[in-house]
Amino acid sequence: MKKYEVRAGDTLSGIAEREYGDSRLFPAIARQNHLADPDRIDVGQQLLLPYITRRHLVGGPDSTAARKEITRRYYGTEDVDVQLTWEVVNGVAQREIQQGAWLLMPELGDVGHHTVVEGELLAVLAGRWYGDEHLALVIALANRLPVGTEPAPGQVLVQPGLNRRRAVSGGTLRTMCRDEYGPADLDTRIGVVAAANYLSNVDTLFSRQVIHFPS
Template identity: 60%
Template sequence: MERIWEETKNYDVQQGDTLFTIAQREYGDGNLFSVIALQNHLADPDLVEVGEQLLIPYVTYRHQVTALDSNVARKEITQHYYGTTDSNVELIWEIVNGVAQREIHQGTWLHMPDLTNVGHYTVVADETLPGLAARWYGDDHLAVIIELANNLPTGSSLTAGQVLIQPGLNRLRHVAGDTLASLCLEEYGDADLDTRIAVVAAANHINTPDAVFCNQAVYIPS
């Protein structure tokens, strides 16, 4: 039996749905329809039937920048996705995308972390925010987004039993070799490995999974 990914959800196809429109709604980028097609082993992505149940892997929502970068434009993005212009919320997505102190060029795709349908995590003894960030997101420097999401002071220590909001964001990994196979094997195990490699490639717009380069940044769908 196929193992369902931890955050994969079920979706029943509705009248008028296409994989493109589903991907546009779920991911913000209709061109990621192949992620859904590959996960569901669909021979023809153009043929989905009303009532058909699909598995939708969790891929961090994408936003393509169309306006010139400005403080106003950034606040509009924050308002659109999070319903607020709070500077700390804005800082979360800026840090995730490495644009807190860098210009955002038109056409750039941003990863918008989920701050509404979040997970909650109970801290155990000796855990730290950098350690959790490394485990959850693949980068200990993203501890700051956990701090911001939980209104914690910078450099906060954790106590066992403390409950944290866990912002939704795909893990970032860097390819150690020249293929995705070893990375996917480490992340997911060997169940349906070919599908997992194909889905990771599609989610990262990698056309040739065997031609990635060492240290290439890859987001891991869940």
């Protein structure tokens, strides 16, 4: 959770655009901070900003050049492994990106680190960190691990910044949030998760719908 002090000219939608890449995510900030009126924030006010993986709106047709430009824009490089990292996160490594799609852009720079213990495989870490063992490749790419190798005990790994995900399988948003965060301040958590996933009605989840959980 990031602390933010409101500055002159700030709006919640502007903060959401700057922090998340999508101004429509402003309700997540409002619900985290219990703001009765999201249009009223004061200079100097302290806000808590939940971590929501940055979004990128695809504004043009897919191409090799367009993918390189996305990589350069968010990561300052055209490195193919960095490009493959966000492609894997979005399931577009071998699939066309549709114009108008929203992409998740994982953090690869100033992020957390993890010291590997005996028996920890990349798939285990991916399941624990992101809720999806298939994202083991993301960890491998971020740490420049050769394909097919596993980290050794004691090795320090970069932990790419990316929200956990989970597919709906019969539960409610309340039970899913309780599983993810515990019972404390549950109504706030539900509100933030609903906003981060653009859910207008928390009671209308459908089977296998993927829900992303802000940190």
